[in-house]
Every structure is written in structure tokens, then in C-alpha cells.
Amino acid sequence: MPITANFREGLNVLQYFISTHGARKGLADTALKTANSGYLTRRLVDVAQDLVVTEDDCGTHEGIMMTPVIEGGDVKEPLRDRVLGRVTAEDVLKPGTADILVPRNTLLHEQWCDLLEENSVDAVKVRSVVSCDTDFGVCAHCYGRDLARGHIINKGEAIGVIAAQSIPTVNRVHS
Incomplete structure (x- = not known):
């Protein structure tokens, strides 16, 4: 009706x-x-x-190589956004030299990412929960930054x- x-x-x-x-x-x-x-x-x-953070550092040298996401020639996600808040798995070298730009096991905050951009770094190997060697749980270095607090994640989180x-x-x- x-x-x-x-x-x-x-x-x-x-x-x-x-x-x-x-x-x-x-x-x-x-x-x-x-x-x-x-x-x-x-x-x-x-x-x-x-899944809990059970230790500070598992000591692994493994990780994931991060590069910018590029589709059709356009940068969809810059390297800075992909590595911000992550921990480096190995030393980041200044391109074309053997100079260490960012040491291994460094939490990449905004200033470190600025340095990477200034030196035109195009790939960074970062720690990952996928490659963490902790037996039960995950280590803080492989997890990275606590997004709520801005520092490396606390043990027990x-x-x-x-x-x-x-x-x-x-x-x-x-x-």
C-alpha cells in the first residue's frame, strides 16, 4: 500500500x-x-x-627487506612509511660507500627516516615477528614501536x- x-x-x-x-x-x-x-x-x-612480547631481543639477524611500493611507475607507499617504527636487522649503509648510516638494532623514528630520505636509501632490512627467534611469543625488537606510546614495545604486552x-x-x- x-x-x-x-x-x-x-x-x-x-x-x-x-x-x-x-x-x-x-x-x-x-x-x-x-x-x-x-x-x-x-x-x-x-x-x-x-601472542605476547616475552623478551627484549632474540638476537636474530633475519628480517624483511623493505622497499617502496611502486605501482605503474608511481610510488604508492614510500620507504619512510614502511620502516617507521621498525628495528633495523642489519646496518644501513650510505649508498655508494661503506659508511654506516643507521646501525643494526636501531628503532627507526622520524629523525632516522629523515636521514634515510636525505641519503636516498632505497631499501632497509628490518626485523619482523615472522623471522623472530623467540621460542614462545615475540621479542620487542622484532615487533618494533608501540604505536600507542611511541617507544619500543614493553615486555609482557x-x-x-x-x-x-x-x-x-x-x-x-x-x-
Whole structure:
């Protein structure tokens, strides 16, 4: 049954009831989709809750070579953004020389990244949780900077829970 009146002129009871269906459905959908997102968060936390920073440094020399992300000749993500907050796995040398620009095991903060840009460094090997040699958990050097506090992550931090809670978003409301 179509609604032939409007709110300005006034609706009868049946027309008003029909018009509220969309609003009620929207609220119900939002509640249900939020529950799905909450369920995903809970499952991710269950899986990742045991991942904790258990030591300061595992001593590994392994890592991941980071370079800028380039697509179609355009720099999509500069090296600076990829290495900021990470720890170097090996000495970073000044291009064309044997001079050490950034020593191994250095937490790369903004000033170090400025130095890398000034010297046109195009690749840096950084520590990674994937290559961490810690037996149970992860070491602080392989994890890198605590994004909430701005310094290297503290021993005992539950990084699995942090990661699990960072992944799901309530984007269903916007779809």
C-alpha cells in the first residue's frame, strides 16, 4: 500500500506505521551486523591471545627487506612509511660507500627516516615477528614501536589481542 500523504500535511495511523518500517529495519540491521563484527573480534582474540612480547631481543639477524611500493611507475607507499617504527636487522649503509648510516638494532623514528630520505636509501632490512627467534611469543625488537606510546614495545604486552582488536571494523553500517 503506497503512502500518498507526507509528514507536513499529516499521515494517518496506517501510513505512519508503514513509514516506520524502514527505520525499524535499519536499526535492526545495524544491531545484527554489529553483532557479527563483535563475533569476528571475539574469534580473532581467541586465536591470537597467546601472542605476547616475552623478551627484549632474540638476537636474530633475519628480517624483511623493505622497499617502496611502486605501482605503474608511481610510488604508492614510500620507504619512510614502511620502516617507521621498525628495528633495523642489519646496518644501513650510505649508498655508494661503506659508511654506516643507521646501525643494526636501531628503532627507526622520524629523525632516522629523515636521514634515510636525505641519503636516498632505497631499501632497509628490518626485523619482523615472522623471522623472530623467540621460542614462545615475540621479542620487542622484532615487533618494533608501540604505536600507542611511541617507544619500543614493553615486555609482557599482549600484542595478539591488540592486533585482533585492530582488524575488525564496523563497516557494515556503511555498506
